[in-house]
Amino acid sequence: MSFPMLENPAGDFCYLNGKKVLFASEEGQSLLQPVSDTIYYESIRVQDGVLLFYENHMLRLLLSIEAKEKFALDTDVLFDNAMKMLGEADPVVRNGDIRIVVTKKSNLIHFSRVVSPPADAFRKGVPTSLLTWERLDPQVKVFRSEYKAAVAGKMAEGTPFGSTFEVLLADKRGRITEGSRSNFFVLYKGVVYSPPEALILIGITRRYVLQSVREAGLVYKESLFSLEDLIRMRDTKAEAKDSLALFITSSPFDILPVSSVNEEEFSSAQNEDLAKISEIYQNIVQHYIETHPADQIQTEE
Numbered sequence: 683m684s685f686p687m688l689e690n691p692a693g694d695f696c697y698l699n700g701k702k703v704l705f706a707s708e709e710g711q712s713l714l715q716p717v718s719d720t721i722y723y724e725s726i727r728v729q730d731g732v733l734l735f736y737e738n739h740m741l742r743l744l745l746s747i748e749a750k751e752k753f754a755l756d757t758d759v760l761f762d763n764a765m766k767m768l769g770e771a772d773p774v775v776r777n778g779d780i781r782i783v784v785t786k787k788s789n790l791i792h793f794s795r796v797v798s799p800p801a802d803a804f805r806k807g808v809p810t811s812l813l814t815w816e817r818l819d820p821q822v823k824v825f826r827s828e829y830k831a832a833v834a835g836k837m838a839e840g841t842p843f844g845s846t847f848e849v850l851l852a853d854k855r856g857r858i859t860e861g862s863r864s865n866f867f868v869l870y871k872g873v874v875y876s877p878p879e880a881l882i883l884i885g886i887t888r889r890y891v892l893q894s895v896r897e898a899g900l901v902y903k904e905s906l907f908s909l910e911d912l913i914r915m916r917d918t919k920a921e922a923k924d925s926l927a928l929f930i931t932s933s934p935f936d937i938l939p940v941s942s943v944n945e946e947e948f949s950s951a952q953n954e955d956l957a958k959i960s961e962i963y964q965n966i967v968q969h970y971i972e973t974h975p976a977d978q979i980q981t982e983e
Contacts, residue, residue: 684716685827687783687790693771696792697763702770719785722746725794726764727933731776732971733764734933738886743784746822753786764791779934796934799847804960807941807951808847810930811836812858812909815851820860820883833862843942848930850943853881857906864930864938867891868907869956870915875905887931887963894962900955909943916948927953937963 688696695704696713703710724739733739740757747753760782768775775793783790799808813836817829836849849862859877860866865888868875874895876888895902907915916926927950928940937960939950950956 684718685721686714686716687721687785687788688713688792689781689783690795692778692793692795695767695770696790697767698790699788700759700763702767713790717785719787720750721783721785723781723783725779725781725796725933728768728775728778728780729967730971731768732974733761733780734967734970735886735890736761738889739782739933742884742886743782747784749819749822751786755784755789760789760791767791767793797847799935799938803847803935803938805951807939807948808930809841809843809845809942810848810850810861810940810944811839811841811846812852812944813849813862814854814856816853816859817851817883820881837862841942842945843947847938848940850930852908853906856908856910858908859906861930861932863934864932865891867929867931868905868912868915869900869927869929869950869953869959872955873901873903874959875903875907877906878904881906885931885933887933887936890966891931891937891959891963894959894966897962898955898958900959909946912943912948913946916946925949925953927951927956929956936960936967 691705694706695702698709698713722743724743726736726739727734744755747755764780764782779794779796781792781794813832815829815832833849837846840846848864850858850866851860851862852858858866860882865876865882865885892902912926912928926948928948929937929950930940931937939956940948941950942948
């Protein structure tokens with residue numbers, strides 16, 4: 683099924699094939715029309731004028747392309763155009779989200795509207811829902827309209843604890859693999875678990891979260907858990923330090939505790955080890971920003 687290149691745009695213009703295009707123009711409106719070509723994309727967070735972990739995003743984009751079509755792409759040109767777009771916005775965008783969208787024939791860069799977590803999300807956690815769905819080629823990041831429709835339908839259902847913030851995907855055996863736009867982790871008794879990498883889209887944030895796990899002195903293992911498994915772990919009598927925490931990670935929101943899955947509640951936000959991982963991760967982000975001063979948008983004083 684065909685799908686438009688433009689999704690959840692923000693602002694009033696984009697960069698299409700290196701040229702500034704207003705959404706109100708005829709060319710801009712054409713971006714809302716479905717295209718037959720395979721669409722590859724990356725969502726990148728902008729923080730303090732820096733495209734966070736840009737190199738990692740571009741490597742994943744190139745690997746996705748190589749897995750299906752193997753056409754050339756100049757990521758340096760994409761970077762330059764993205765920085766132009768950030769600087770030409772009024773006011774200049776120093777914090778936000780952009781999407782880089784590529785087909786064999788075109789490339790598009792635009793500001794993106796993302797669903798931001800509530801201000802108290804890390805203190806309380808976020809509600810999630812389960813969807814039985816096994817993605818084809820999970821490590822290839824392309825638009826798939828039937829998948830997006832299924833996720834949207836589950837998101838609209840809500841939960842007993844409020845609106846669904848993320849949809850967790852489960853295989854046919856009920857084992858949770860990942861989120862629809864995030865990676866999924868289980869933290870229990872000093873061990874951080876995540877599904878085998880062959881089964882998931884390896885998130886950019888995930889790479890640095892695993893680095894944070896090591897620096898926090900915790901153990902990492904690959905494993906799959908069903909909701910029933912997690913309920914049993916939650917209800918096992920244990921000391922406070924052994925409490926269970928579920929969390930998700932993604933470029934737009936870093937690390938978020940999961941407060942519920944369907945009708946089941948979890949006290950993830952109270953886990954001290956999770957707070958330690960998050961603190962170390964934020965230090966990594968800040969170090970990246972400080973070591974990329976040349977990449978920052980320059981504004982006049």
